[in-house]
Amino acid sequence: MDFRFEVLRGTNALRSAAVLTLTAALAACGGGSSEIGSNQDSSQNLQTKQETAVATVTRADAQRLLEQATFGPTEADIANVQRLGIKGWIAAQIATPATGYKGTYYVNPGSGVACNKEVNVVKYETDALKLKNCARDIFTPAAVQRQFFTNAVSGKDQLRQRVAFALSQILVTSGYEAYAQADYQNMLLNHAFDTYSNLMLTTTLHPTMGDWLDMVNNDKPNAAKGIQANENYAREFLQLFTTGTSQLNYDGSVKLDAHGKPLPVYTQAQVTAMARAFTGWTYPAAPGGKVTWQGTVVHAGQMVAIEAHHDTDAKVVLGGYKIAAGGSALSDVKAAVNAATSYPSVAPFIGKQLIQKLVTSNPTPAYVSRVSAVWNNDGAGVRGNLAAVVTAILTDPEARGDVKTASSYGRLREPTQYMISLMRTLGGTTDGMGPNYWSGQQGEAVFMSPSVFNFYSPAYVAPGTSVNGPEFGVLNTASQINRSNYAVQMFFLGGVGADASITNSIGTHIDLTKFGALTDRSAAVDKFNDLLLHGSLSAAGKAAIMRYLNMYSDAQIKAHPTMLASYCVYLISTSPQYEIQK
Known part of the structure; x- marks a missing residue:
């Protein structure tokens, strides 16, 4: 019998175990936050170790950095990190131009x-x-x-x-x-890697965002006509894009009033004032056309100001910042963006989310504080320098090291990262069709979020635990089964074939023959433990995989050159230990 179909007989049991185990994976891979301190030296001591050993990056730490800072480690990337050092590699990446999206066409x-x-x-x-x-x-x-x-x-x-x-x-x-x-x-x-203020100004004036949250064609108030400034963008700009709703300390904790209740960041009057600051913008001109208020829809470039529709009255926005009367649409937008991005809560609110999306869902207050400090001053007096902030996140003592065992440390690999990481590390190729389909099946269709709140909340708590696990917000029985289905498709069924509906389609494949005809069970587990888990597979995990591999005879293994590779990558990649990036 073909070994590829042998594995399917045990797939349902493996899926069930994965669903049950993964919901508590943050705890299983190390649960209560009380263990964080016991897992790490003091930040100062670790920072000293880093500074005295810049040139000696271990393979395991290089792999961990690449799990945090890329879509998956490759051997070439590991070599580059070890050659350049962590800060050197980050600096080189910051200087690398964007690959970008090409070949699209304007349509009305x-x-x-x-x-x-x-x-x-x-x-x-x-x-x-x-x-x-x-x-x-x-x-x-x-x-x-x-x-x-x-x-x-x-x-x-x-x-x-x-x-x-x-x-x-x-x-x-x-x-x-x-x-x-x-x-x-x-x-x-x-x-x-720009400043957050510049990013927010550009985002605010992008017509796709303008259409998405109703800033485009947002007209100035006119009581006689029953017109009020649309508050949708102003509210989400504050709540989601800059400050959050509650005032925060620099460590991310919520500031409380004398009655123990969270202190709000803004008032309804300030939301209204922000909305008025965001009036007077419409779509840019279509090819061969001209700009008119409520004219042809164009979702690229930058919105255009029509001053007759802008509210020029004085405004008091976030933090009591006063925007003087008589300003232009652009000067008022700049003033409103600067008022928001200068607000103290922005550093911990956005900084913590970036830590969660790159390194760990449960950064300690000290980690958030250190990142907030860099956010507030990059060393040259610049606020919100994202290049400096990302560098601080990735070089922080809580991010670095060969192995992390604290129970609340790490983050669930979301579907996109899960699939791409396996393809990059194992040398896969794709035309994008296969993973795009599978991302939707796993609850995260890229660029198709069901709402402005994304696919999951940064405050989502992993079921069965008391710790944050944002990406668990898209994990359920169906999506977890489809993770396993993706792995079965890649490692046992030959991947995804070429798609006739796109030009020059190559399908999606991970060729395991490049690892040779593996016959030693223990050596095979060790090899993929190194590649996929930077050598961190637990003894119990290896023993479980070995028990499975021992079900097959030496003759069966020799008859199927990729058998050990397929089983090892499948069993490791569908295990909670791999699915939690640590």
Whole structure:
């Protein structure tokens, strides 16, 4: 019998165990927060060790850095980290240009999916295959979703991509035409290491965001006509993009009033004032057209101010900051953005989320404080320098080291990271179609969040525990089974074949023959323990895998050259120890 189908007989049991175990995985891989201190030296001592050993990065620590800062470690990346040192590698990545999203075309969404008409306007390639799939590839983000996966697997700007993806889950937009989502995601890539103030100004004026949260065509108040400034963007700008709703200490803890209740960041009057500051902006001109208020929809570039629709009255916004009367639409937006991004809560509110998305779901207050300090001053007096903040996050003593065993440390690999990490580390190839399909099956269709709140909340608590586990918000029985299905498809069923609906499709494959004909069970487990878990597989975990491998005879193993590799990568990649990035 073909060994590929032997594994399926045990798959249901493995899936059930995975679903039950993974819901408590943060605890299983080390649960209560009380253990954090016992797992680590003091921050000062660890920092001293780092500074005196910059040139000697261990393989395991290099792998851990790459799990945090890329979409998955490769041997070439590990060698680069060890050659350049951690700070040197980060600096090189910050300097690497964006891979970006290319090959999209403007269309007027008001035309619906009239592709036969639109291809003549946008000079879309009109071969039969392209024309057949025009509705999908032009009027939805499908082409950008596919590029996301191909870029993440093969792009050289790994850190930029990983940070931009994190930002896309904070500064959420969802859906739209391919050109619109491509332009928005390129904006995040280009500003991933800019100041947060500049990023927020650019985000605020992007027409995709303007349409998503109703800032575009937001008119000044007019009591006679019953017009009030639309508050949707102003509210989400404060609640989700900058300050949060409660005042925070620099360690991320909530400030309380004399009655033990959270101190609010803003009042309703300040939301209204912010909304008034955000009036007077409309879509940029369409190709060959001109700008008009409430004119043709264009979801790329920057919105254009029409001063007659801007509220020029004085405004008192966040923190009591006063915007003087008579300002332009642009000067008022800049003042409102600066008032918000200068607010003390921004550093811990956004900084902690970036820690959660890169390193660990439960950073200690001290970790958040150290990152907040860099956010407030990068050493040169600059506030919100994202390049410095990301460097601080990745070089912090709580991030570095060969192995972390504290029970609340780590983060669940979300579906996109889970799939791409396996492809990168094991040398997979993809045209993006397969992982794009599987990401949706696992509850995280890229750039298609169900709301502005992303697929999950940063405050989500992992079921069965008392610790944060944001990514557990998309984990349920169905999505976990589909994780296992993805692994079965990749490691036992040959991957995903070429798709006739896209040009030059190559499918999605992970070729395990490159690891040779493995025959020694223990050596095979050790090899993939090193590749996938930076040598951290527990003794109990190895014993469990060995028991499974011992079910097969030496003759069966020799008859199927990739048998040990397939079983090892499947059993490790579907285990809680792999699914929790530590």
